[in-house]
Amino acid sequence: xxxxxxxxxxxxxxxxxxxxxxxxxxxxxxxxxxxxxxxxxxxxxxxxxxxxxxxxxxxxxxxxxxxxxxxxxxxxxxxxxxxxxxxxxxxxxxxxxxxxxxxxxxxxxxxxxxxxxxxxxxxxxxxxxxxxxxxxxxxxxxxxxxxxxxxxxxxxxxxxxxxxxxxxxxxxxxxxxxxxxxxxxxxxxxxxxxxxxxxxxxxxxxxxxxxxxxxxxxxxxxxxxxxxxxxxxxxxxxxxxxxxxxxxxxxxxxxxxxxxxxxxxxxxxxxxxxxxxxxxxxxxxxxxxxxxxxxxxxxxxxxxxxxxxxxxxxxxxxxxxxxxxxxxxxxxxxxxxxxxxxxxxxxxxxxxxxxxxxxxxxxxxxxxxxxxxxxxxxxxxxxxxxxxxxxxxxxxxxxxxxxxxxxxxxxxxxxxxxxxxxxxxxxxxxxxxxxxxxxxxxxxxxxxxxxxxxxxxxxxxxxxxxxxxxxxxxxxxxxxxxxxxxxxxxxxxxxxxxxxxxxxxxxxxxxxxxxxxxxxxxxxxxxxxxxxxxxxxxxxxxxxxxxxxxxxxxxxxxxxxxxxxxxxxxxxxxxxxxxxxxxxxxxxxxxxxxxxxxxxxxxxxxxxxxxxxxxxxxxxxxxxxxxxxxxxxxxxxxxxxxxxxxxxxxxxxxxxxxxxxxxxxxxxxxxxxxxxxxxxxxxxxxxxxxxxxxxxxxxxxxxxxxxxxxxxx
Numbered sequence: 001x002x003x004x005x006x007x008x009x010x011x012x013x014x015x016x017x018x019x020x021x022x023x024x025x026x027x028x029x030x031x032x033x034x035x036x037x038x039x040x041x042x043x044x045x046x047x048x049x050x051x052x053x054x055x056x057x058x059x060x061x062x063x064x065x066x067x068x069x070x071x072x073x074x075x076x077x078x079x080x081x082x083x084x085x086x087x088x089x090x091x092x093x094x095x096x097x098x099x100x101x102x103x104x105x106x107x108x109x110x111x112x113x114x115x116x117x118x119x120x121x122x123x124x125x126x127x128x129x130x131x132x133x134x135x136x137x138x139x140x141x142x143x144x145x146x147x148x149x150x151x152x153x154x155x156x157x158x159x160x161x162x163x164x165x166x167x168x169x170x171x172x173x174x175x176x177x178x179x180x181x182x183x184x185x186x187x188x189x190x191x192x193x194x195x196x197x198x199x200x201x202x203x204x205x206x207x208x209x210x211x212x213x214x215x216x217x218x219x220x221x222x223x224x225x226x227x228x229x230x231x232x233x234x235x236x237x238x239x240x241x242x243x244x245x246x247x248x249x250x251x252x253x254x255x256x257x258x259x260x261x262x263x264x265x266x267x268x269x270x271x272x273x274x275x276x277x278x279x280x281x282x283x284x285x286x287x288x289x290x291x292x293x294x295x296x297x298x299x300x301x302x303x304x305x306x307x308x309x310x311x312x313x314x315x316x317x318x319x320x321x322x323x324x325x326x327x328x329x330x331x332x333x334x335x336x337x338x339x340x341x342x343x344x345x346x347x348x349x350x351x352x353x354x355x356x357x358x359x360x361x362x363x364x365x366x367x368x369x370x371x372x373x374x375x376x377x378x379x380x381x382x383x384x385x386x387x388x389x390x391x392x393x394x395x396x397x398x399x400x401x402x403x404x405x406x407x408x409x410x411x412x413x414x415x416x417x418x419x420x421x422x423x424x425x426x427x428x429x430x431x432x433x434x435x436x437x438x439x440x441x442x443x444x445x446x447x448x449x450x451x452x453x454x455x456x457x458x459x460x461x462x463x464x465x466x467x468x469x470x471x472x473x474x475x476x477x478x479x480x481x482x483x484x485x486x487x488x489x490x491x492x493x494x495x496x497x498x499x500x501x502x503x504x505x506x507x508x509x510x511x512x513x514x515x516x517x518x519x520x521x522x523x524x525x526x527x528x529x530x531x532x533x534x535x536x537x538x539x540x541x542x543x544x545x546x547x548x549x550x551x552x553x554x555x556x557x558x559x560x561x562x563x564x565x566x567x568x569x570x571x572x573x574x575x576x577x578x579x580x581x582x583x584x585x586x587x588x589x590x591x592x593x594x595x596x597x598x599x600x601x602x603x604x605x606x607x608x609x610x611x612x613x614x615x616x617x618x619x620x621x622x623x624x625x626x627x628x629x630x631x632x633x634x635x636x637x638x639x640x641x642x643x644x645x646x647x648x649x650x651x652x653x654x655x656x657x658x659x660x661x662x663x664x665x666x667x668x669x670x671x672x673x674x675x676x677x678x679x680x681x682x683x684x685x686x687x688x689x690x691x692x693x694x695x696x697x698x699x700x701x702x703x704x705x706x707x708x709x710x711x712x713x
Contacts, residue, residue: 027157027280027579028174030190035279036175042278043155043572058141059149060172061572066139066152068565069361073133077106086133095128096121102128137565146173154576157280159583191586193234193274193281193578199541201269201335206235208331209324216323230316231276233324238585239270239551240541245416248424250431251409254452258410264300266416267291269541270551273328274578275315277571283578285311285325286358288554289332290416291341299413302474304336306346307417308554310358312568313366326381334390334500337472339542342481345397345415348375348466358554360561363569375465382470387491389499392471392482398464402457408450419456426455473502548588560584636689636700639682643701662701 031039043061045051051062058064073086073094086092086103093102096118102110110116110125141150142158146169153160156170169177210233245264252260273285288308292300306329315321333344350370351357369377385391401412414420430451460467471481492499539546550560560566566577642658650656661682670676672683690706698704 026159026162026168027190027192028169028171030192031171031174031279033175033178036171036178038278039157039280039575040171040175058152058155059144059147060151060155060170063152066154068137068139069567069569070133071135071562072355073101074355075103075106076100077102077109079103079106079109089132089134091130091132093128093130096123139565142168144168144170144173146170146177154573157576157579159579161580161583161587191582193236193272193276193582196236196238196582196585197539197546198536199237199240199539199546201240201332201541202235202237202271203538204335205271205328205331206233208334209233209235209327212327213320213324216320220319234274234276234281235328236272236274237269237541238272238546239268239548240539240544240546241268241552242266242545243268243416245414245420247414248420250424250427251414251420254427255408255410258408260410261297264292264296264414266296266300266305267293267542268552270548270554271328271332272581273324277314277316277575280575281578281582282314282571282574283312283359283568283581284315285309285328286554286557287328287332288358291336292413292415294340299411300415302340302342302476303413303415304333304341304344305413305415305418306344307415308357310351310356312359312362312574314568314571314574322377326384329381330385330388330390333385333470333472334388337390337474337477338502340474340476342472342474342476344391344470344472345413346378346468346470348378348468350374356558358557359568360558361567361569375468378468382468383488385470386484386488387495387498389473389492389501392473392477392484393480394468394470396464397467397469398457398460400469402453402460405449407453409452409456412453412456419460422459423452423456426452429455475502548585550584632685632688635685639685640689640700644699 040060045062048062051057056064070088073092075084075086080103084103086101091104093107100118107128112125116123140153142153142156143150145167151170158168213233243266245266247260247262252262269289269291271287272283274281275284286309290305290307292303294302311325313321315324336344350368382391382394401407409423471477473482550556561577564580566580567573568577638654638658639662641652642655642662645655661678664678665682668676668679672679686702687706689700690703693700693703693707
């Protein structure tokens with residue numbers, strides 16, 4: 001085995017009986033001959049016959065150099081408040097453990113004597129390093145010990161972190177050995193997704209979702225055997241940790257008369273979903289959850305927060321993708337309400353182009369739902385939950401909290417990555433205003449509304465439909481919160497078998513944090529077996545901790561994938577990435593020995609605190625820019641009409657105004673240089689049109705002249 005990068009020669013380890021240990025066996029040892037053949041066929045280029053003659057090309061895919069996605073850097077400067085992307089081949093500045101970035105203009109505006117303070121560190125302008133955004137990374141190679149040909153490590157599903165591996169055979173050679181009966185047989189299978197620890201939550205989700213998938217296949221696909229042969233879905237909970245969301249001092253000080261809590265404890269959980277494709281477990285879906293239980297004070301008490309979710313589009317069959325993801329969330333909401341949770345909060349926001357929430361570098365062919373379509377995705381899912389009697393009333397944060405003028409900011413749930421940072425900014429502005437005017441704090445004035453709610457509500461209202469709140473049909477649900485549309489009531493009456501009964505199970509915590517409930521037998525689930533038929537312990541995820549450094553927060557997983565080039569843009573890369581993620585999960589105590597690059601230590605594309613506010617502001621900015629562009633287009637059409645119109649009684653109401661403005665620019669002596677606003681307005685419209693116009697002969701005023709000047713510049 002030879003590598004084209006600096007790797008130490010692995011050392012063979014053996015079990016006491018002399019056989020190679022289970023860690024010696026690579027992922028390829030899991031694959032049957034047909035699965036190896038399918039994997040090889042999926043790698044071949046369209047012009048494979050021609051490419052395989054190239055001795056410098058990969059023996060599996062037929063390509064030579066293959067490059068990873070270029071790293072994406074987002075500016076943290078004040079001039080780029082919405083995280084502008086730093087363009088390729090431009091200089092930028094990096095600092096703070098390589099987690100924060102500044103474009104050149106923002107760097108110039110930094111004060112040499114003023115510290116740069118962030119949530120986790122403090123740095124200064126003098127400590128920032130100048131770099132150029134031109135990094136390009138090529139895929140690594142490995143040499144097969146059997147045929148001695150070179151292949152891409154990703155194509156060959158080679159794990160460079162597997163220290164016990166002394167000999168490597170590429171998939172093609174391994175397939176030939178299998179077909180000739182020369183391949184060694186192994187009594188045990190190497191660990192995969194199914195061998196990850198099981199929890200009460202993951203067992204419930206997997207059993208429920210698998211059953212519904214089989215029912216759906218029978219319903220819509222009949223006897224199509226190719227559909228029924230699609231790989232099984234494996235759902236695993238990989239983290240479960242107690243955390244605390246501390247309230248900032250400025251918030252506590254403003255609402256101290258209401259005894260506002262100092263912190264909100266919650267249980268953070270991460271769910272990963274795999275599907276076996278060509279014998280390889282491929283990571284397709286990731287879900288981060290925050291559970292605020294009985295021990296969390298109001299307004300967070302008994303609330304679940306679906307904080308982040310992300311997916312890759314390789315699921316088979318493709319048409320079941322939305323159905324499966326909906327079923328996972330509905331099944332979780334059912335599990336949560338059975339354990340006493342009353343509300344679920346979710347934000348319908350998508351990552352912008354160039355950004356990732358959890359899974360890094362997805363395919364350019366993967367459609368990303370945005371705006372109204374993404375909101376409808378959530379609404380459709382919740383509507384199905386209503387039909388099953390899992391979900392009651394569905395509303396939004398604005399209508400629930402901000403439209404009620406009797407409520408103040410203490411009534412709004414204080415959720416991780418939510419509006420907390422924006423609330424504190426508003427309070428600071430209000431306090432500064434009070435100091436300047438000398439007036440008393442308006443929160444103490446009985447007749448006035450809490451101005452924090454007013455200002456925050458003004459920001460949320462334009463996008464209120466994206467801030468979804470769903471009431472769950474738990475044991476403590478009220479009749480008012482269980483109201484559903486008439487169509488749902490009718491469906492329930494016609495399909496009573498679809499309704500899921502409320503039968504409390506699992507474990508929840510009382511106000512003192514003590515665990516309540518029965519053991520796992522309440523679920524009625526059988527004792528699970530691993531891939532080798534051995535019984536596995538099922539962890540109570542409300543009691544026992546599941547800790548994983550690179551999965552406890554979505555930023556950590558994203559940073560790992562960015563730094564290691566674990567991408568999801570191609571199926572072959574998704575297979576290799578999933579293999580490596582599983583290796584990390586099965587070897588959680590292994591130290592990270594691989595040398596780090598600058599991009600490896602990149603934090604997520606946007607700061608974690610206030611992620612919702614960040615996305616909301618950026619969406620509002622996008623809408624504002626669209627509105628301004630449409631206004632300019634309308635104004636340009638009016639100018640074009642007025643320039644050509646010779647009628648003294650034109651029916652267009654704006655024609656005379658546009659004619660007057662055009663005439664003004666001809667006779668005005670002040671001009672744009674002197675500060676004439678009318679001239680400035682007209683010339684901005686003329687330049688807007690000229691910047692888009694490509695007509696050789698254009699009747700628009702001064703169009704050809706402006707375009708000629710632009711070319712000279």
